[in-house]
Amino acid sequence: MTTATPANSLATISSVRRAKDRAATTLIWLSFGVALIPLVWLLWTVAARGLHAATRNGWFTRSQRGITYRDPGGGAWHAAVGTIEQVALCTAISVPIAVLVAIYLVEYGQSSQRPLARATTFMVDILTGIPSIVASLFIYAAFVTTFGGQRAGWLVSLALVMLMIPVVVRTTEEMLKLVPNELREASYALGVPKWKTIVRIVLPTAASGIITGVVLGIARVAGETAPLLILVGYSPNRNYNLFSGPQGSLPGMIKDEFANLGNTHVLINGHPATVHWAANRMWGAALTLIVLVMALNLIARLIARRSKVS
Amino acid sequence: MAKRIDARNLNIYYGKFLAVADVNLTIAPRSVTAFIGPSGCGKSTVLRTINRMHEVIAGARVQGEVLMDGENIYAPAVDPVNVRRTIGMVFQRPNPFPTMSIYDNVAAGLKLQAGRLKRDELDGVVEQSLRSANLWEEVKDRLDKPGAGLSGGQQQRLCIARAIAVQPQVLLMDEPCSALDPISTLAIEDLIQSLKEQYTIIIVTHNMQQAARVSERTAFFNLAGVGQPGQLVEIDDTQKIFSNPSQRRTEDYISGRFG
Numbered sequence: 001m002t003t004a005t006p007a008n009s010l011a012t013i014s015s016v017r018r019a020k021d022r023a024a025t026t027l028i029w030l031s032f033g034v035a036l037i038p039l040v041w042l043l044w045t046v047a048a049r050g051l052h053a054a055t056r057n058g059w060f061t062r063s064q065r066g067i068t069y070r071d072p073g074g075g076a077w078h079a080a081v082g083t084i085e086q087v088a089l090c091t092a093i094s095v096p097i098a099v100l101v102a103i104y105l106v107e108y109g110q111s112s113q114r115p116l117a118r119a120t121t122f123m124v125d126i127l128t129g130i131p132s133i134v135a136s137l138f139i140y141a142a143f144v145t146t147f148g149g150q151r152a153g154w155l156v157s158l159a160l161v162m163l164m165i166p167v168v169v170r171t172t173e174e175m176l177k178l179v180p181n182e183l184r185e186a187s188y189a190l191g192v193p194k195w196k197t198i199v200r201i202v203l204p205t206a207a208s209g210i211i212t213g214v215v216l217g218i219a220r221v222a223g224e225t226a227p228l229l230i231l232v233g234y235s236p237n238r239n240y241n242l243f244s245g246p247q248g249s250l251p252g253m254i255k256d257e258f259a260n261l262g263n264t265h266v267l268i269n270g271h272p273a274t275v276h277w278a279a280n281r282m283w284g285a286a287l288t289l290i291v292l293v294m295a296l297n298l299i300a301r302l303i304a305r306r307s308k309v310s
Numbered sequence: 311m312a313k314r315i316d317a318r319n320l321n322i323y324y325g326k327f328l329a330v331a332d333v334n335l336t337i338a339p340r341s342v343t344a345f346i347g348p349s350g351c352g353k354s355t356v357l358r359t360i361n362r363m364h365e366v367i368a369g370a371r372v373q374g375e376v377l378m379d380g381e382n383i384y385a386p387a388v389d390p391v392n393v394r395r396t397i398g399m400v401f402q403r404p405n406p407f408p409t410m411s412i413y414d415n416v417a418a419g420l421k422l423q424a425g426r427l428k429r430d431e432l433d434g435v436v437e438q439s440l441r442s443a444n445l446w447e448e449v450k451d452r453l454d455k456p457g458a459g460l461s462g463g464q465q466q467r468l469c470i471a472r473a474i475a476v477q478p479q480v481l482l483m484d485e486p487c488s489a490l491d492p493i494s495t496l497a498i499e500d501l502i503q504s505l506k507e508q509y510t511i512i513i514v515t516h517n518m519q520q521a522a523r524v525s526e527r528t529a530f531f532n533l534a535g536v537g538q539p540g541q542l543v544e545i546d547d548t549q550k551i552f553s554n555p556s557q558r559r560t561e562d563y564i565s566g567r568f569g
Contacts, residue, residue, distance in 0.1 A: 190394065
């Protein structure tokens, strides 16, 4: 004898709930699609347009020395080196400062230290909102106007420091708070001093998260163009010196080639032709920048995975 | 050489709030003492006061004295880090360091203190501690695997091995078996019996049968009343506490009339 399911048994889901479930699922998938579309579109556009130039022979070894919009070829080596150097100097300055600030806020900023900790958090919040051009103007006013220096790559790094520190402080803070207090207690109970507990137990436990935060910070500053406009001149030649002279950079190269986008009429062997060399190089530089940041991201994750005992 | 612990007129505060009032007790060396009492009566607080872990909490402080072999550990010149090297602690939930292997976990106390130990000395200490904690046979082939990959009972024994590797004089155990199954609990109780020949042990437990099995002396804590601070009601030989206690409240607790 088969048992019929009565209308109010446990096995039935009301049609109202079913409809709500379907509506919510659709909405969520739709939102996912809407969020994903620009990302995929962007990556596709940059890759499709930039691959031509970036896979040319010599892209990563040659600079733009002597190349005008009338010439094809040249490479992005000068720009890549410039960006890498500027971002590396910025990272070397920001990360120690930011990690130490985060350690102070999480490990020491309790009870009697509350006022200073609160003030620090407030300052970091303000820094989070500073536009890059304002930070650049500040560095210009301090180092070029007041101290009478020259525009150079290291000033760009300083401006980027102001943009990177708040990002790394926030993420490091969150990662440190995620370390369970039981671990700290276990360490104190062994007679390990507080500073050593932080350095040898807390930081290694939070390490992969902190590294992710640093990479996020790098991704934020690597493409900033305002500091490049104000604090250093763009040079199509190789310049490895951060402290003097104009320097190439990937965003700078993008801007430089962008200015020549309209100049597509050239003479080849005396015959007029329409070329898109500037456009190709511009997209190539954009692709290079994205690939650079992605590569850093992957390296950082590899490091984090290796150092974790999982 | 295990040490003796005395508490004199101990009042424990969280900021302005008096959590435990006027504790006076003596713990003999090389013995096991159990702290029992209902939840929230201050047993863990008193335990944490003995190795100065209480002050790790922001705003927590203590009035009175705790003497270790006659020396006041709350004297102004005393460094809490030194106190904690002599008085070890095992916590309710096992907390091995997740980024370290089993070997490194046991050696952590020694490595993180000042002074370098040679590799073979370290090997010796690690093996000795794991043997004392009854864990050596189970892990000797995987000392470099992560400490977090063990079962709950094994992790707790690992934490005990870690605590005794630094050779403390006194071992404090805050409900070490409450997160474990009965078999692991039995293993740890046997462990306590063997450890007491070398260390002074104080164990906080919710489980009265465990206190009766494991300890020679028992201290019963309770709140003086609703909203009142906790206090030490009675401390005596375990036999006496569980058969013929002198305080009415102790008898009520033991016989299950409350708590």
